[in-house]
Amino acid sequence: MILVRYTFFIVMIMAAADGQILAQKEQTLLSLLGREETTEYAAASFKTDHVINLHSLESTAAGVLDVKICHRFGFLSGGLYQLFGLDQATIRIGADYGITDRLSIGLGRSSYEKTYDGFIKYKLLRQSTGLRNMPFTVAILGTTCIETVHWAHPERDNLFTSRLYHVAQIIIGRKFSSAFSFQVSPTLVHRNLVSTVAEKNDVIAFGFAGRIKLSKRLSLNAEYIYLLPDQVSQAVHNSLSFGFDIETGGHVFQLHLTNSTSMVERGFVAENIGDWRKGDIHIGFNISRVFTIVKPKT
Amino acid sequence: MKKYILLFLFFTGFIAVSSGQKYYSKTGHVQFISDAPIEKITADNNNSYIIFDSATGKFEFSSLVKGFTFQKALMQEHFNENYMESDDYPKAIYKGSITDWSTLHLMNDHVYQVNVDGQLTMHGVTKPFKSKAELSMKNGNVIASSSFDIVIEDFNIQIPKVVKDNISKTVRVNVKAELVPMNK
Numbered sequence: 001m002i003l004v005r006y007t008f009f010i011v012m013i014m015a016a017a018d019g020q021i022l023a024q025k026e027q028t029l030l031s032l033l034g035r036e037e038t039t040e041y042a043a044a045s046f047k048t049d050h051v052i053n054l055h056s057l058e059s060t061a062a063g064v065l066d067v068k069i070c071h072r073f074g075f076l077s078g079g080l081y082q083l084f085g086l087d088q089a090t091i092r093i094g095a096d097y098g099i100t101d102r103l104s105i106g107l108g109r110s111s112y113e114k115t116y117d118g119f120i121k122y123k124l125l126r127q128s129t130g131l132r133n134m135p136f137t138v139a140i141l142g143t144t145c146i147e148t149v150h151w152a153h154p155e156r157d158n159l160f161t162s163r164l165y166h167v168a169q170i171i172i173g174r175k176f177s178s179a180f181s182f183q184v185s186p187t188l189v190h191r192n193l194v195s196t197v198a199e200k201n202d203v204i205a206f207g208f209a210g211r212i213k214l215s216k217r218l219s220l221n222a223e224y225i226y227l228l229p230d231q232v233s234q235a236v237h238n239s240l241s242f243g244f245d246i247e248t249g250g251h252v253f254q255l256h257l258t259n260s261t262s263m264v265e266r267g268f269v270a271e272n273i274g275d276w277r278k279g280d281i282h283i284g285f286n287i288s289r290v291f292t293i294v295k296p297k298t
Numbered sequence: 299m300k301k302y303i304l305l306f307l308f309f310t311g312f313i314a315v316s317s318g319q320k321y322y323s324k325t326g327h328v329q330f331i332s333d334a335p336i337e338k339i340t341a342d343n344n345n346s347y348i349i350f351d352s353a354t355g356k357f358e359f360s361s362l363v364k365g366f367t368f369q370k371a372l373m374q375e376h377f378n379e380n381y382m383e384s385d386d387y388p389k390a391i392y393k394g395s396i397t398d399w400s401t402l403h404l405m406n407d408h409v410y411q412v413n414v415d416g417q418l419t420m421h422g423v424t425k426p427f428k429s430k431a432e433l434s435m436k437n438g439n440v441i442a443s444s445s446f447d448i449v450i451e452d453f454n455i456q457i458p459k460v461v462k463d464n465i466s467k468t469v470r471v472n473v474k475a476e477l478v479p480m481n482k
Contacts, residue, residue: 028358029320029349029351029356029357029358029393030347030349030358030360030391032320032322032349032480033322033324033347033349036345036347036360036362037324038345038362038365040362040364043364043374043375043378043379044375044378044379061371061372062371063371064370064371064372098371177385178379178383178385178386216379216380217380248460249376249460249461249464250372290371290372292369292370292371292372295369295370296367296369296371
């Protein structure tokens, strides 16, 4: 009798197990094929290749030209007399181009110190899921700029190299969710000529930047650049910026508040004189417009 | 003796569910075309999964939304970010069956016009969906193709007014796949 009961029990389990297999097969025929054997790269961590002043971990897509017009009004602390900075303007006009999806270059000209700048950026690692799992994106950036403002002391023996500034940066970041991305960028700024002996030629800083998507076409961005102590003059402040990215089809408008006047690394990392506490805040905007120059082969 | 009966019961159960040849493809091609007054947009996905059970006439089709490639990188980004929201809804899936499958007998080098009936799921919305399709058999493989229109509003995808002349309200979808027998 016990044996019969036992058998009955086993049969029930077997039947249940069979039923389950049957149900599974009926529900997901697709599961027989296993998971997709593809690697999905995280895209659109930031709306453009710049957060505000800092480079974002994104780069311009292959064959795409991204024309940028960046503008900073004067300090809000200029008060009504300067119409809160609207009387002054600092601009940078430039363009970035994607040679491949991982390698991009850019050129620009800023009114600040009449500076020409060029950069090259390469994505070493790309955040991905699927066949290849990579939790972070890592990009390296090299920037050089040439200041062309007239020599302050033409009577001296001035060297061309004194006009050059170089920047090396590593950008490590992650798109944590579709709404939140964050990145850290250790930065080295090399200045061939500095104004006083106390100032260092090589300046080390850490940039932190993030964005929160408020809606499909609007995001809130923030960035802060921390300079290690005792490297630059006392008048220099860490750069802090807040802004919105507004996307309208082929354009991205970035509106922001920042204490940085310059729009190239050498300036906003190492020579940033604006102080938020004194109201040295610029209203600024960047306009980015993309043009597809080379269409990808499909 | 009882042990053998049990084993018998177990295996017969198994055999009953796994009989019938299945065909599959992991390189199904899906193309969609949006033909709006200002802009014609096409996108392709060459890695769609399809599996077909010849015992029942049922089949399932799955495309990764991020697997669609566009002529312009920004379009691809907007497609994923703003319209399909592929982080939240990564796949478009069709589960259906061939109407009157039991009366059909696939023969090599013959083309069959069939109707399919099932459920289309994309952007988090599931809708009943019917379409015509073409089936044929070549060298033991099943070749399937279909073309149909999707009204994007049906799937809760909104097109902002500014781009209403750039993106059409209905998109044409072309599907083609060659399915090979599944060895089991």
